[in-house]
Amino acid sequence: MSASSWRTLLAMALVTVFAGLLALPAAAETIVYRGATVHPVSGPAVDDADLVVTDGEIAAVGPAGSGPAGAAVVDLSGKHVYPGFVHPYSVLGLIEVSSVRATNDTTETGENNANIRAEVAFHPDSELLPVAMSGGVLTAHVVPRGGVWNGTSAAMDLDGWTWEEMTVRAPVAMHLTYPTMVNRTGGFFRRQTEEEQEKERKKALKTIEESLAAARAYKKAREAAEAGQAPMPDFDPRLEALRPVLDGELPLWIEASEKKQIESALDWIEEQELGNVVLVTGPDVRYVVDRVAAMGIPVVLNGVLELPAREWEPYDTPFTAALALHEARVRFAIGDGGSSFGAANARNLPFHAAMSAAFGLPKDVALRSVTLSAAEILGLGDRLGSLEPGKDATFLVTTGDPLEIRTSIERAFLRGREVDLSRDKQKRLYERYKNRPRPADRAP
Numbered sequence: 001m002s003a004s005s006w007r008t009l010l011a012m013a014l015v016t017v018f019a020g021l022l023a024l025p026a027a028a029e030t031i032v033y034r035g036a037t038v039h040p041v042s043g044p045a046v047d048d049a050d051l052v053v054t055d056g057e058i059a060a061v062g063p064a065g066s067g068p069a070g071a072a073v074v075d076l077s078g079k080h081v082y083p084g085f086v087h088p089y090s091v092l093g094l095i096e097v098s099s100v101r102a103t104n105d106t107t108e109t110g111e112n113n114a115n116i117r118a119e120v121a122f123h124p125d126s127e128l129l130p131v132a133m134s135g136g137v138l139t140a141h142v143v144p145r146g147g148v149w150n151g152t153s154a155a156m157d158l159d160g161w162t163w164e165e166m167t168v169r170a171p172v173a174m175h176l177t178y179p180t181m182v183n184r185t186g187g188f189f190r191r192q193t194e195e196e197q198e199k200e201r202k203k204a205l206k207t208i209e210e211s212l213a214a215a216r217a218y219k220k221a222r223e224a225a226e227a228g229q230a231p232m233p234d235f236d237p238r239l240e241a242l243r244p245v246l247d248g249e250l251p252l253w254i255e256a257s258e259k260k261q262i263e264s265a266l267d268w269i270e271e272q273e274l275g276n277v278v279l280v281t282g283p284d285v286r287y288v289v290d291r292v293a294a295m296g297i298p299v300v301l302n303g304v305l306e307l308p309a310r311e312w313e314p315y316d317t318p319f320t321a322a323l324a325l326h327e328a329r330v331r332f333a334i335g336d337g338g339s340s341f342g343a344a345n346a347r348n349l350p351f352h353a354a355m356s357a358a359f360g361l362p363k364d365v366a367l368r369s370v371t372l373s374a375a376e377i378l379g380l381g382d383r384l385g386s387l388e389p390g391k392d393a394t395f396l397v398t399t400g401d402p403l404e405i406r407t408s409i410e411r412a413f414l415r416g417r418e419v420d421l422s423r424d425k426q427k428r429l430y431e432r433y434k435n436r437p438r439p440a441d442r443a444p
Contacts, residue, residue: 029055030052030053030054030059030067030068030071031052031053031054031071031072031073031074032051032052032067032068032072032074033050033051033053033074033076034049034051034064034065034067034073034074034075034076034077035048035049035064035075035077035078036048036051036076036077036078036079036080036081036397037079037080038051038080038081038387039080039081039083039367039387040083040386040388041082041364041367041371041386042372042386042387042388046061046063048063049061049062049063049064050064050065050066050067051393051395052067052071053393053413053416055416056392056393056415056416057390057391057392057393057415058387058388058390058391058392059389060389061387061389079397079398079399079410080398080401080402081387081396081397082136082367082371082387082395082396082398082402083371083384083385083386083387083394083395084136084137084138084371084384084394084395084412084413084414085137085139085349085350085396085402086137086139086140086333086370086374086375086384087137087139087140087141087336087349087374088141088300088333088334088335088370088374088377088378089141089143089280089300089302089336089337090140090141090143090335090336090342090346091106091142091143091338091339091340091342091343092126092128092129092132092142092156092158092346093121093122093124093126093128093129093140093156093158093163094106094118094121094122095128095340095343096126096127096128098340098341104340105121105123106145106146106340107144107146108144108145108146108147108150109147110146111147111149111204112148112149112207112238113144113146113149113150113238114149114151114174114237114239114242115151115237115238115241116146116151116152117144117152117154117171118143118144118151118152118153118154118170119154119156119163119167119170120163121144122142122163122166122167124160124161124162124163124166127425128343128346130159130420130421130423130424131344131347131424131425131426132349133158133412133421133424134347134409134424134426134427135346135347135348135349135409136347136349136350136396136398136412137158137346137349138157138158138159138394138412138414139156139157139158139168139375139380139384140156140158140346141153141154141155141156141172141374141378142154142155143175143338144175145177145338147177148176148177148204148207148211149174149175149176149211149238149242150175150177151241152170152171152172152174152175152250153170153171153172153173153175154168154169154170154171154172155167155168155169155170155172155380156168157414157415158414159419168380168383169378169380171250172251172379173250173251173252173278174241174242174244174245174250174251174252174253175252175255176208176252176255178255178256178261178265178268179200179201179204179205179264180201180258180261181201181258181260181261181263181264208268211238211239212242212246212272214239215239215242215246216246218236218239218240218243219243219246221233222243245274245276248275248276249276250276251277251278251379252274252276253278253279253280254269254279254280256279256281257281257282257303258282259287259288262279262281262284262285262287262288262292263291265279266291266292266295266297269297270295277297278297278298278299278300279297279298279299279300280302280338281299281301281302282301282303282306282318283304283306283308283309283318283321284309285299285321285324285325286317286320286321286325289324289325289328289330292330293328293329293330297330298332298377299330300332300333300334300335300377301325301333301334301335301369302335302336302337302338303318303321303337304318304319304322304352304353304355304356305318305336305351305352306318319355319356319358319359320359320360321356322334322356322361322365323356323359323360326361326365331373331377332369332373332377333369333370333373333374333377334349334353334366334369334370334374335349335352336348336349349370350370350403351403351405352370353367353369353370353403354403354404354405356369357403363403366403367403371384371385372385372386373385392416393415393416395413396411396412397409397410397411397412398410409421
């Protein structure tokens, strides 16, 4: 064999050896966060605890000193550890400045936008994301808007480089905006007449009915073609997106906030025999809470920090809506409305829950409504929302109860990786201007 052949064989052997070494699993990295009071949410708090994290996953929660010997230790004595907040309904990442249309990607034209995917429009470098993380919101359920069928949503990490990397799950659900049943014609700006509103309502209901009928026919035709019993129909992305909803594989989230609107939506759910449904609503849900409970429909409650909708309602009507859901044994999470204004103020999510707690909702239930309950309704209860072995190490280090406005969130970890809270634009502006030159500091 020639020298060149030997060199070739040797090179191939070395490549094989190095490839094998690269294929070996890397040694697991274990870090013990020691000394803090850990609040798992799924169980009682553990004082002076060890939170053991291995490769971005929680391995154990136990008393201080119970972590594995030889692991790196981070001292958190005197601090508190909570799961990262899970925002159940938001347009974070789809909007920057609501008055600048070029930065607004929340809403599509047309009535049937079932094929829209929120995650592909998500902006990883939005200035609103670090602000939300400063308030403890580490995961957000990002929802598209516009039309009747809004499209599919996605659960997103709020820190990362690309939308692909930041996607926790997609799709999470299909979204439907149910037509309003209440006519509104007053106000400073001209609103539609009752006749115009009735026409739009009928048009929206017709779109819903026709879309579902077409989706059922399309599903049947595709199944027949796949079984070799008929020719394959033309691919329709809108109808294709509705197929998993009809199969019950993809949840349908229905937005309906007013009493009559909610009642009509519940009637429609029963008529369509839909089982995998979530109701996105407001304080008016209290008026139909027994029916919602009987139907077993989970709820995302918005509007906690709003004024009552009617002059005769008590001032605390929005504040006590969560308590009404809890007493009726309805599974619920608390959101902030999912508007562009809400996105800019997503950091205040825990205070919506805190107001509910101030008006009777048990405090542990209030905390659960923005952590574990939100994760469960999103289908992510096996990964997020509580501090348990096997779940993502997505947690906050605080000076106290994060539902208290005086509490500071000092550190945040996303799947075991610490995120930089100083990226928050509001913090950067504070640091820049707190030591700004003042007239007394300047030379005469």
